[in-house]
Amino acid sequence: MDAKINYKTIYNTLKEEITQSVFPSGSLLPTEQTLAQKYNVSRPTIAKVYNQLQEEGYIKKKKGLGTIVMHKNVNTTYTFGLLLPGAGESEIFSIINDQLLKQSEEGKFNCLWEGAMANSADIRKNLIETCCDNYIKKNVDGIFFSPLERVPDADLINHRICASIQEAGIPLVLIDRDIMKFPKRSEFDIICLDNFSAGCVMGQHLIDAGCELIHFFYRPDSANSVNLRLSGVKDIVQEHKLQFTNENIHCGNPEDQDFVKQIKVIPGKTGIICANDSTAAVLMSSLDAIGIKISEDILICGYDDMKYSKHLKHSLTSFRQPCEEIANVSIELMMRRIKNKGVVPVTVNLTGEIIIRESSSFIRK
Structure with missing residues (x-):
């Protein structure tokens, strides 16, 4: 190729190839050097393209392995994990839980639900981290989490769970509340009552x-x-x-x-x-x-x-x-996060x- 192609053209071409499954989810992209030679551009130009695609959640660079396509085609059936420990104490979480399961039957996703709904907060505390670890091991596509409460070390546990999910690179939507005390704000999407x-x-x-x-x-x-x-x-x-x-x-x-x-x-x-x-x-x-x-x-x-x-x-x-609407909007937030992991986290406050x-x-x- 004799004439150089600009950065934006390469970005758009590669993004289209990923979304059209020319490079399907889980496949390796060409090395930066290979692509630079193909388009007759410098390697830093390709690195810039890859960095932007990674920020937007389409790919992920893994040391010693290469650049992996993370984007999933719209027809893919996603699997989400539910971590709603409050369902054992309050009806609102049971309603939210049921609505998520109902939507999973009608939509393009599956739900994994491992409970942690015991009436005792202490029992839920012991179960919730085990459930989280199981979801991470199963490499779910996203996790809905309503932070634990009513136990003295709830804040520590909530932060630990969110850190584990984030480290695993799994999209996370917090339901009902943040893990940070107002006016501080975490880096996760939140759906809750105003x-x-x-x-x-x-x-x-x-x-x-x-x-x-x-x-x-x-x-x-x-x-x-x-x-x-x-x-x-x-x-x-x-x-x-x-x-x-x-x-x-x-x-x-x-x-x-x-x-x-x-x-x-x-x-x-x-x-x-x-x-x-x-x-x-x-x-x-x-x-x-x-x-x-x-x-x-x-x-x-x-x-x-x-x-x-x-x-x-x-x-x-x-x-x-508005429990059912909380569940519905949480799904919208999850899909938004899956499509672009680099988007700014938002808080959606609903009216009751x-x-x-x-x-x-x-x-x-």
């Missing part, structure tokens, strides 16, 4: 219901998403010129009646926002046991709209998450809705 907005909505609801004193209650080692809900509550409460300091934030066991007694209550003017429905349900029982009446002395609400919420002694106002029940309405005598 937790800050959800905090604002719930705070505004209690203010509209007549509350002038608002508390936020959560358990120790809760998910990072709880911090965002708390921030939203604090923001809207202070916007209304009401007090919201550390005295309004309670981290403890809702079964501990002595701890619950420390919550300041102004009868007919107090509201408590719980991090989730399970916390709210237990707290309602403790409040009843110490003589504080729901809908008379105090209002209470939670998050997740668990099935039992409407069947409690006082039906619980709750914030419903408040389900108003009797626990957040005062009975005026």
